[in-house]
Amino acid sequence: MLALIVGIITIIVLVSATLGVKSSVSNVMGQMKGIIVYEHDAADVPYSHLSSDYEEKLEDIRGVRVALPEIYGMVRTIDGKKAEGTGSFTAGMVMLVGLDPKKERMRQGDMYGIGVEEGRKFISSDKYAAIISKDIADNYKKNIGSKIELDDGKKYTVIGILEESSVLGSIIVVPLDRARELAHLKEDEVNSFTVQTKNPEDEKRIATLIKMKYPELEAITASQAVEETEDIMGIMDLFFYVMASISLIIAGIGIVNAMLMSVLERTKEFGVLKAVGWENDDLLKLIIEESILIGVVGGIIGIIISVAIVEILNNYMPFSLLITKELIGEAFLFSVIAGIVGGIYPAWRVTKIDPIQAIRGE
Amino acid sequence: MNDVVIEAKNLKKYYKMGETIVKALRGANIKIKKGSFVFIVGPSGSGKSTLMHLLGALDHPTGGSVKMDGKEISKMDDWELSMIRRNKVGFIFQTFNLVPSLTALDNVKLPLLTDKRISDEELTARAIKLLKVVGLGHRIYHTPNELSGGERQRVAIARALINNPEIILADEPTGELDSKTGAEIFELMRKMNKEEGKTFIIVTHDTEYIKHNDTVYHIKDGVIKETSKRELEKNGMKGKKEIT
Structure with missing residues (x-):
């Protein structure tokens, strides 16, 4: 027995x-819309470095609605102390994400399918603003309007708190320019782009087009990522x-x-x-x-x-x-x-x- | 002829024990009348138990015939034999052979538990009645461990009677009991024989329970001879158990 x-x-x-x-991965990935574009030779998106010139080049492709630049990095300190995240997916680290506040309103759907539970998304005028994950808000006792100090010693105003997500773990989203500095990227450099098409059915075709036109780029649709x-x-x-x-x-x-x-x-x-x-x-x-x-x-x-x-x-x-x-x-x-x-x-x-x-x- | 319940003719049973063949029965003949109270006596290894198993449809003979109610049973297959045992024969063993985890009541019900012809209520009622008959009305829900040796054998007797068999075969029924309890068990079996008209075939060492007008068969070297208590006493087979 x-x-x-x-x-x-x-x-x-x-x-x-x-x-x-399986269900949490495909939930998240399934809700992502668009094509992820990154450096062909990079092992993964965070290791990819692309010039922000591609933003225009990608948007010039017929059928592309918007190319959203993204930066990924790590938050090392919060409020002057070592940043501590939760969740084994981020291995106790706090992930830094940079998005362009001027363009985020163009994004269809939520980033990784995770919505803002409290507060709001970025708007063009945001400079020292941060959207933080739920666990960071809880652990560091932050509310909408609280200040959070990151590696650069600057204080960011919390404008949004993300829905609780089992996949992403601890994450702080800041405007692209700030993220570039925090992640020590060169000027005009980003990690990747999310390309969204005018017509969702075109995603696969356009991903192929991008790869053909710019062999130095890798383009993968969210659905392909799910398949993978x-x-x-x-x-x-x-x-x-x-x-x-x-x-x-x-x-x-x-x-x-x-x-x-x-x-x-x-x-x-x-x-x-x-x-x-x-x-x-x-x-x-x-x-x-x-x-x-x-x-x-x-x-x-x-x-x-x-x-x-x-x-x-x-x-x-x-x-x-x-x-x-x-x-x-x-x-x-x-x-x-x-x-x-x-x-x-x-x-x-x-x-x-x-x-x-x-x-x-x- | 009609009053003969079991008849064995030229019954042979050989066992292979390693290289040697043991001839337990070598042409035994016996005729048992309905309603009789028959003893089978004999020294150890004389073939008593073998005869018992063959008469009780537990085993197949090597040769010869066994007729029960005029029907040849020696050639029947295992399933037919189990049907014979279920319907016509009741067994009482030396070591009682009760299931230790079951109550007296359930032990008595056991032989007919898988029989669909009888409902559980009917079976339970019959089992309780039989337990009362054997004097255990007050011990129905006791398990064998909570009963004395004599009480256990009474449960076994009730079990042997549950299927209302014509023939009851008892193999050394008092072998594990003291002589007072043994006498009580014999009294009970004689009562069943007289009142219910059941045929009893009893294999025993204990000649002290045999009465002078009982039918006694003496088995020796695989053959059966009819004898009597008097004759047994003359030949020195007397008193308690032989050394086995």
Whole structure:
């Protein structure tokens, strides 16, 4: 029973973790609109350095509505002390994002799909303004209108607080120029652009166009990014399912072992039952029923414990583990099947018991 | 002929024990009348238990025939034999063979628990009635561990009677009991024999429970001879158990 319960817990917790990561990633990415443009040779967006000249060049492409420059960096100090973020996705760091206040009203949708919960987005006149993530607001006790001091010793006015997000972690958004200084970029340098098209269906085509026209650039649509992450998730899925299968096999062996022990212990009883006229079918049914019962009870206990574990983990994890009805259904089915399969061999052993031997044996 | 309930003819049972073949029964003949109270006695290893198993449809003979109610049972398959046991035979064992985790009531119900012809209420009522008959009306919900040896054997007797069998086979029913309790158990079995007309076939070492007008079969070297208490006493088979 224990092996089964542990197996079920392994399955549910592992799969709910993948489901959770998957759903939060695709939630965020799915809500992103546009094409991410960055340096072709850069390993990732934060390592890309592009001249802000591209802003105009990109907007000149037919079908492009707007090119939004972006800067990424790290906030090192807040209010004169080492900046401390939460969430393992940002590994305890506070991410710095720079956006152009003059152009942000042109952005369709929210950045990373995360909206401003309190306060407002940037407007053209913003200079020392900051939009901060919820956890920063909570941990540093900032409200709309509070001042927050960053690396440069300048005080920024908090104008907006972002919705709580399981993916992004700690983040401070400041106007592009300020971010450039904080991130020590050269003048007229940015990390990347988000290019939004007039017609959303054109995204893929325009991404290709950008790459052809400017081979030094990489252009990837948000939906492609989602696909890419889903590929990685697919590998994760596979890995977790392999783990889950192994735990199921262990659970199955556990049931076989437990049932076999309990059957052998009762050899004499089964012999008596046979002697008094029980058929093999009756015994077969009895054992299979017993092992299904183990499967059902083990499954229910496993599911209850898993739900509790996931509840607890969700308080500490940067992303939510997701338990779906299907997952619970599958786990339950799993454990019942483990019960049936685990009962077959012991049941067969019982039918082979010779009543005479069993009764005689002390 | 109609009053013969079991008839065995030229019954043979050989066992293989490693290289050697043990001939437990080598052509045994026995005819048991309905409603009789029959003893089978004999030294250890004489084939008593083997005979019992064959008469009780627990095992297949190597040769010869066993007829129960005129029906040949020696060639039946396992399923048919289990049906015979369920419907016609009741067993009482030396070691009681009760299921320790079940109450007296459930132990008595056991043989018919999987029988769909009888409802649970009916079965429970019958089991309670039988437990009262064997004098355990006040111990229905006790488990075997909470009962004395004699009480356990009474539960086993009630269990042997639950399917209302024609034949009750008892293999050393008093082997684990002191002689006072053993006498009580025999009294109870004789009562069942007289009042209910059940056929009792009892394998025993204890000749002290045999009465002078009882039918006694003596089994030796795999063959059966009819005898009597008097004759047994003459031959020195007397008193308590032999050394096994």
